[in-house]
Amino acid sequence: MKIAFVVMGYLPNDRGGVPIYIDKLRREILQKNIKSIVLCEKRTTNDVSDTDSGVYYINNPLINLIPPFRQFGFLLGLLLSFNIIFREKPTHFHGHTSFYGGYQSILLGLIYKKPIIVTCHGIDKQGRLYFLYKKADCIIYQIESTYKNLLSYKLPRSKLIEVPNCIDISELDLFSQSSNFIYLARFDDMKNPHLVLETARLSKKLQLQVKFTLIGEGRLFDEIKIHSTNNMVLTGKLSKVEDYLKIVRPMGYLAVSKIENYSSTSLLEMINYGIPVIATNVGETTKLITNENGFVCDLTPESVVEQIQLILKHPDIAKSKANKLKQIIVNQYSMTTMIYKHVQIYSILST
Structure with a gap:
């Protein structure tokens, strides 16, 4: 063989x-x-x-x-x-x-x-x-x-x-109550950065004290940057994402892909770091992410904001869910x- x-x-x-x-x-x-x-x-x-x-x-x-x-x-x-x-x-x-x-x-x-x-x-x-x-x-x-x-x-x-x-399992726990939500993906239609932009706009309109950090590059990067709001930070591509996350200490991760992408590397890594996940209810994504271990939303900014508000209001519950999700990763995706x-x-x- x-x-x-x-x-x-x-x-x-x-x-x-x-x-x-x-x-x-x-x-x-x-x-x-x-x-x-x-x-x-x-x-x-x-x-x-x-x-x-x-x-x-x-x-x-x-x-x-x-x-x-x-x-x-x-x-x-x-x-x-x-x-x-x-x-x-x-x-x-x-x-x-x-x-x-x-x-x-x-x-x-x-x-x-x-x-x-x-x-x-x-x-x-x-x-x-x-x-x-x-x-x-x-x-x-x-x-x-x-x-x-x-x-x-x-x-x-x-x-x-x-x-x-x-992924290789890490003992790092990068969760904090920083009100900072991370998007880590290519900037293309499939990964849906437009939904993050719309979510940031709605959050600003509702006067939510949150920040959105978008990490990555791609075809839509310039477009998203031009239309970004002041509660958004676009870093571009980072050579050492883990080091950056140690500084930012996110409160949640936005897995807002338009397609079922339940074991993408970036998603598994964020779960590995103990960060609560907001995931779009697309295809087989809910095979991994459920409301028992994460925050499932529709492909609308209103639905994403609703999940963000839940994390802001109940950080202890959010962290408990993140711990459950990490255990699944340790058992099945290590x-x-x-x-x-x-x-x-x-x-x-x-x-």
Whole structure:
């Protein structure tokens, strides 16, 4: 068995290199005599292919195109990987992230007629990735059912396996009663920064003593900045988000995506830091965030403000909910837990 980890287009990893999770997972499965390679896109001068370790950096000149032109970069990355795949002959494809790494792994699996595994941030039933799932005639499994079915040998090996994202658990607790609410995401339509802008305007109109800190960059950044109100701070992209959050000490995190994104890296990290979450009631987001462990809202500024007011009025309850949510992350989405389950899955698939 040889797994090709497809992490091309892995946008959060702008510093280059193989994601920590994939690196740790490769070390674990190697102990089970399961070989692997990694397909990345070259982002820095330090990104140099090492064929001995099975790490390949593809020099894709179109990698930084913005939507809708990013698809050209995605396709070029796919084409540039063909010669590596032909030489290495992987038996399985594992796409890391539900976006371009996911697309590429599915297409490569279809082209080479190999099983596909995708690490997902939540399935958008209306999105392009789900369209590819249907084209691949794949059954979508969540991690728990996948894990249990594999252990009992019930899972058809020709089907796609979907597992969620994960993070390294931290002991940091960054919650405070600062009345500062954080948005950490790309500034694009999918991540919905316009809702944060509308929420800030409504909060100002209602004379709520709150501040909104928006961290990130993207196509809509300039537009949001031009129309921002004086209760908003736009930091742009930060190289060390954790250090900044230690200073800001937020009271809540706004997970206001338009699509179901229940295990995005930024969401898991905010939960990991003990910060209460306000999440839009979209798709399968409520599989993780409920009113028992967070604050669920509709896609309207009125609904978001209502949840903000609840946190302001009952900070102890908000913190209690955040602690419950973190325990779920520790049990189900920690890097240690997910690597263990991956190793078990790969071990069974290799027999």
